[in-house]
Amino acid sequence: MTALHDIPQVQEAPSLHRRILADITDKIVSGEWPPGHRIPFEYELSAQYGCSRMTVNKALSQLAKAGLIERRRRSGSFVSQPKSQAAILEIHDIKTEVQALGLPYRYKLLGRTMRRATAGDRERLGLAGPSPVIALACRHFAGARPFCHEDRVISLAAVPEAEGEAFQASAPGPWLVDRVPWSVAEHRIRASGADASIAALLDIEAGAPCLVVERRTWSAEAPVTHVRFTYAGDSHMLVARFTP
Template identity: 60%
Template sequence: MAESAGELSLHQRILGDIENRILSGEWQPGFRIPFEVALAKQYKCSRMTVNKALTQLAKTGLIERRRKSGSYVTQPRAQSAVLEIRDIKLEVQSLGLAYHFKLAAKSQRRSSAEDRQRLGLDVASPVLDIRCTHFAGSRPFCVEHRLINLTAVPDAAAETFEEEAPGQWLLNRVPWSAAEHTIRAVSADDVVATSLGIPIGTACLMVERRTWSNGANVTHVHLIYPGEQHSLVASFTPSQPK
């Protein structure tokens, strides 16, 4: 039996309502969507209309349908290109989720021996130490611990980093000429676990990056992601024989 115009408009309404609840963070990853019978009763429509809306949401990847169990909001899984410096905001938005960040700490000091090792500096210089958490919807996406060499980027000393995240600020203002990535697995300590809302000892993925601009050491950053929610991708071609 063909659906009426009213059923078709209800299909779009159901689709939009569920999308909005997921993208706003009201329905978190892992949340079980109400059963088709309940949704049909709520919207005063047929189960077929509800089923079509849920099927369309599953195709877009927003929900996962499990046989005999129901439909659930999917766990977002981000992918980063290993050989690129990507804006975390764009990573989050590529998942169809709203992005925001919270600055946890910011301090300026003379570099310590550890700071100089992280930045690759030969002599002591002023540095900016920044810690923040990035969010996808209402859920923590990754934690960032960044050092900025103020000799190379003096303007960073006056920046509040309340409106624009440190990485995004640097990408927009300091053209990088070289970067070094180190990727490894780490266990969440108490600070990371609290920031990401995960148990202490949870397996995480850490991207360690050092960046240069025209030979000057600009920044060093640790980006730590919950391991099961992030993957790294590298594209390459065979080397040409000489």
């Protein structure tokens, strides 16, 4: 998805075109018009702005070319579904993914628990015994809409300073990358249907397809963290580039 400054501007009636482009783009980027929302018909926009349908058509064509809207014959124009890309061979930052879509990023901590590692925690991290961990649940937003859910456990044996970090202002991923020199990372990718809890958190229907990316990292052979990112299946793709 392309930000407004990337959209080519037309030369005739520049002020009116800029106004139409800016108004529609602001509604999309702010989340007021979510993916799938129908854009007013050309005759409605021409009446609203007091201009010809040709002027509106040119503006909508520019928005479609920029990837902000989809034009469907006989049905009208609709807000495009943004698709983020993540490189599966990298430790990527959710904030960077969202900003690459031209959307404002927001993060919210849903829960933080310090505990002795449960059997599930030990399996996720590869721990031999019940050492202390911090469990975190977070939501990341792209504009007004949920972008992904994060479920993470951090080993306090590997990152003892995490005990004093609230993770209210900063997401745990960038915080860990800045402080722990990870040496090995493992990704696991799978498809899953959204259960009731995930569906509510991602604002999707229960049973809707989701893409789940699990990552485990080590530092000098000590397990650091295991994180599970869950995305709505139609809004995210994974990209890998290889060399011989």
